[in-house]
Amino acid sequence: MIRPYTVLDTDERVMTMEPVTFGLIAIGVAGGSLVGVSIMEGYGIKINQTAINLALEVTKYGGMLYLLKHLWAIFI
Structure with missing residues (x-):
């Protein structure tokens, strides 16, 4: 649970996302990273599309696993 911080808070705060x-x-x-990549391509820098696709897929599946972890905690 995220609570507003005040000077009077003396207990340890737990921050979860x-x-x-x-x-x-x-x-x-x-x-934002795709915008940065497109800007670099505009300046003529060669971009490895396979590496970009791999990074985006890993991010996507990591997000799915993170969501499933939270859903699992709700229902179990």
Whole structure:
């Protein structure tokens, strides 16, 4: 649970990321990296498409596993 921080908080705070927040961040990072890649291609830098596809697939499957972990905790 995320609570606002005040100076009076003396207990240890636990920060966890919700699945929706994780998804938004992952999509933003992937989109930002693709924009960066397209800018580099515009400047004539050779880009390895296989490596990009591999990185995006790993990110996608990692996000799915993260979501399944949270769903598993809800139902079990």
